[in-house]
Amino acid sequence: MGVSEEITALKNIVRVGTVSSVNAANRTARVNFADKNNLVSGPLKILKNPPFVTADAVELTYGVEVAEGHTHAGKAEKHAHQIKIFPWVPLVGDLVLCIYLPNGESDGFVIGGI
Known part of the structure; x- marks a missing residue:
């Protein structure tokens, strides 16, 4: 060939x-x-x-510190959100x-x- x-x-x-x-x-x-x-x-x-995971999804998975000046129910706190990964x-x-x-x-x- x-x-x-x-x-x-x-x-x-x-x-x-x-x-x-x-x-x-x-x-x-x-x-x-x-x-x-x-x-x-x-x-x-x-x-x-x-699976395809975006940087935003990773932050939500592990929880993130609320950015300075942003609050949840009047106070800064760590929190997490459930996400679905496909x-x-x-x-x-x-x-x-x-x-x-x-x-x-x-x-x-x-x-x-x-």
């Missing part, structure tokens, strides 16, 4: 595209690949990954990195957002 053929094979394995639909219950997404004549993939499995699932319109198995089939995965 020559260098040109290897690059072509790699371009078919690793792809960047835009999410066109998501099935959160099945953890799959369909992705549009502009560089492949706007080809839309079949359902690609979304890899398992740690595994990351891309949104429609997100740019994602996908990887396909090199078996000639359409088996592929969304491995993360860009």
Whole structure:
């Protein structure tokens, strides 16, 4: 296999595209690949990954000191809030990195957002 053929094979394995639909219950997404004549993939499995937690959520989880000058019921105090954390699932319109198995089939995965 020559260098040109290897690059072509790699371009078919690793792809960047835009999410066109998501099935959160099945953890799959369909992705549009502009560089492949706007080809839309079949359902690609979304890899398992740690939940997406924002800095604000982390502060709420562990409780934060109320900022100086701000009060709760007239006094500054530490407090905590319950939050729900969900595994990351891309949104429609997100740019994602996908990887396909090199078996000639359409088996592929969304491995993360860009």
